[in-house]
Amino acid sequence: MNTLSPGFHGHTRPRSDRLPPGQYPTEQFPVLSAGPTPEVPTSTWEFTLTGTEGERLRTWDWAGFGDLPQEEPTVDIHCVTRWTKWDTSWRGVSVDVLLEGVDTSASHVMAESYGGYTTNLPLADLTGGRAWIVHTFDGLPLPPEHGGPARLLVPHLYFWKSAKWVSGLRLLDRDEPGFWESVGYHMYGDPWREQRNRSD
Numbered sequence: 001m002n003t004l005s006p007g008f009h010g011h012t013r014p015r016s017d018r019l020p021p022g023q024y025p026t027e028q029f030p031v032l033s034a035g036p037t038p039e040v041p042t043s044t045w046e047f048t049l050t051g052t053e054g055e056r057l058r059t060w061d062w063a064g065f066g067d068l069p070q071e072e073p074t075v076d077i078h079c080v081t082r083w084t085k086w087d088t089s090w091r092g093v094s095v096d097v098l099l100e101g102v103d104t105s106a107s108h109v110m111a112e113s114y115g116g117y118t119t120n121l122p123l124a125d126l127t128g129g130r131a132w133i134v135h136t137f138d139g140l141p142l143p144p145e146h147g148g149p150a151r152l153l154v155p156h157l158y159f160w161k162s163a164k165w166v167s168g169l170r171l172l173d174r175d176e177p178g179f180w181e182s183v184g185y186h187m188y189g190d191p192w193r194e195q196r197n198r199s200d
């Protein structure tokens with residue numbers, strides 16, 4: 001008999017049920033960067049929410065970001081190069097908090113990074129407690145090679161959607177390809193449906 005307690009969370013499911021098709025589990029934390037690791041001091045770090053007309057809606061500096069309510073998600077991550085890492089623990093701010101009170105008809109978002117990386121997502125996938133801007137991994141400041149000082153974390157999509165060195169979110173009226181999407185990666189990237197390439 002299956003009993004789901006009120007406190008049931010995804011990460012209490014057995015790991016065998018948490019391996020998407022075509023993935024293998026790893027204990028390592030591989031580094032995958034398309035270019036050099038940008039140096040982003042927290043003294044000059046900014047995170048900007050930009051509207052569909054290019055207007056600056058909100059900006060946080062490092063101190064202001066730290067004053068926002070923080071969450072500690074523990075989630076599985078799935079890279080399109082086929083590794084899955086279970087139960088990764090992070091600390092950061094829910095994107096719901098950043099979008100609070102923003103009135104928009106935007107359908108999509110471009111995540112933008114220091115260094116120029118971009119990746120596109122439906123706005124709905126960043127809300128509902130499913131996406132965070134994280135600055136801490138395993139209780140320690142996020143190392144630069146993994147996206148520190150802060151990265152996007154969207155664990156329900158392939159990990160290329162989790163932009164490292166994130167500098168902001170730009171609201172879009174329609175879907176537009178980001179960096180990997182423009183060279184053939186899937187526009188959405190659901191690991192459970194193996195949406196690796198545009199043709200999947």
Ligand SMILES: Nc1nc2c(c(=O)[nH]1)N[C@H]1C(S)=C(S)[C@@H](COP(=O)(O)O)O[C@H]1N2
Nearest residue numbers: 030031032033034113117146160162163164
């Ligand atoms: N800014 C930026 N973010 C990025 C990337 C990148 O090259 N630049 N690579 C993506 C890819 S393909 C993956 S799998 C993950 C890798 O994150 P990791 O290096 O912390 O494992 O970051 C994603 N975010």
Ligand SMILES: [Mo]
Nearest residue numbers: 032079080160
């Ligand atoms: Mo990746």
